């Protein structure tokens with residue numbers, strides 16, 4: 001046959017099922033056919049583990065097809081001992097056999113059921129691969145490409161190299177059918193990379209070399225074809241090796257080496273018949289017919305052409321059939337048998353057209369599915385982008401919330417620090433204020449603060465014209481205490497005297513140390529008499545409680561009183577008047593209370609003399625028990 005452009009676009013579709021036959025061997029991790037001794041089968045299947053027999057059958061599918069069919073029969077007789085998975089395995093092998101026999105119509109639902117129902121992923125994948133295969137053969141290209149694309153998408157997630165192998169072989173096969181030779185060659189290379197030797201390597205070589213043959217004649221070097229054949233023979237895959245030989249012979253015919261082609265085909269012919277594989281048998285017959293025609297042996301050419309018509313699967317319109325009709329037409333024409341020549345020519349043209357249509361349909365289906373997939377991928381990419389944007393937006397929002405919270409936390413920390421700092425500032429201010437206002441020894445008001453507080457108090461009582469009295473206190477002979485007992489004891493005496501006074505005073509009374517052993521008390525809302533009573537109480541209390549560590553130091557104090565009723569609300573005036581009274585108390589013998597009532601008359605009371613008012617030792621200050 002010639003290498004015209006039209007012929008070039010045709011594909012030897014018979015190779016399709018070859019892949020379906022081949023893929024997925026030894027998927028289950030159990031001994032392979034080679035590992036199981038021949039006597040295993042010789043002893044009879046009934047004595048074997050069903051799993052072993054299933055794997056044995058699986059591995060004998062192509063190499064020992066008759067044994068495989070017998071084993072399937074035996075296994076099918078009694079399935080009562082099989083697990084669900086083993087039953088599914090058996091169903092797969094049966095479906096495969098149905099497909100192998102060319103009954104694609106029945107094989108398809110069996111495989112689809114396995115794809116949808118099997119709990120075993122590997123088996124599902126195998127069923128998918130075989131289904132793709134027969135969908136391609138039976139002309140359902142769009143569905144085949146669609147399922148293939150899905151399987152190719154899933155393939156990277158499949159770690160099992162054997163399972164991947166299934167998909168890649170189907171991919172290479174279908175892509176060759178659709179004219180995507182480079183892609184097909186790539187998948188072939190991937191298979192060989194995964195499996196440099198053995199049955200899978202054989203399939204890898206086959207799909208790669210077949211794609212190269214279909215694309216460009218024999219682009220690959222002759223050694224590569226020989227290598228493929230050798231690998232297949234080493235793996236006991238004669239059928240695949242002979243399929244590669246078919247391509248080599250086909251190439252020889254195209255390049256006018258009919259003798260070499262016939263010799264090559266004849267060398268394998270007996271084996272090919274033994275495979276009982278209609279497509280390959282038809283291909284061999286058709287190529288032999290062409291080779292003998294080219295060699296000038298029309299009788300043998302006609303003989304093989306007739307064989308080809310017989311072996312061809314009914315209803316298929318493939319290139320070998322087209323080639324066969326062409327040879328028959330040429331033979332009839334040479335014989336002058338114009339009627340037959342015309343009939344064969346019509347058949348040739350019809351088959352050729354159908355073949356071309358099929359090829360076009362595959363190319364179109366591939367393009368269609370590719371476009372659909374591209375559109376779906378673009379849609380997915382768009383969705384993913386949107387999703388990414390959404391996630392970024394959410395991450396951004398989350399970041400903003402976190403940042404906001406951080407700012408708030410920072411702000412609160414700053415505010416808390418400022419608050420704490422202000423609090424400490426205020427506290428130290430208060431401490432300094434207190435230090436500035438208090439007398440260090442007795443902790444009562446110092447002179448300056450006493451003056452401020454007393455003036456304020458006087459202003460207050462002056463507003464309502466109420467009375468207030470100022471009492472000055474001076475400890476008697478305090479120098480003698482210091483001189484006799486020491487300065488420290490003197491300090492104790494001072495503190496003791498202050499404590500006694502505080503004991504009797506109100507919180508509203510202003511009490512301060514005016515200097516040395518002199519103290520002042522402003523009694524607001526207290527008239528002269530009540531002030532005297534209060535002073536008397538204090539005098540008596542101081543005198544009654546000896547001081548010192550052993551309470552053996554007798555103390556006394558002198559008191560001078562001036563009241564607003566006689567001296568007005570000026571503190572300075574009151575101080576002068578009270579001081580005058582105090583001076584008189586000292587002069588008159590100390591340990592006494594003197595009231596400066598100079599506007600009327602001075603009024604003095606002492607422990608020895610009753611006061612003018614006859615009141616003595618009467619407490620008019622606060623009741624210390626309250």
Ligand SMILES: Nc1nc2c(ncn2[C@@H]2O[C@H](COP(=O)(O)OP(=O)(O)OP(=O)(O)O)[C@@H](O)[C@H]2O)c(=O)[nH]1
Nearest residue numbers: 474475476477478479480482487488490491516517
């Ligand atoms: N221990 C002590 N003594 C002080 C303090 N301030 C002043 N003095 C002493 O108080 C004494 C006051 O003595 P004077 O002014 O002579 O008065 P006095 O001895 O009390 O005599 P009269 O007031 O006349 O009864 C002095 O010896 C001061 O040194 C002080 O804070 N602590």
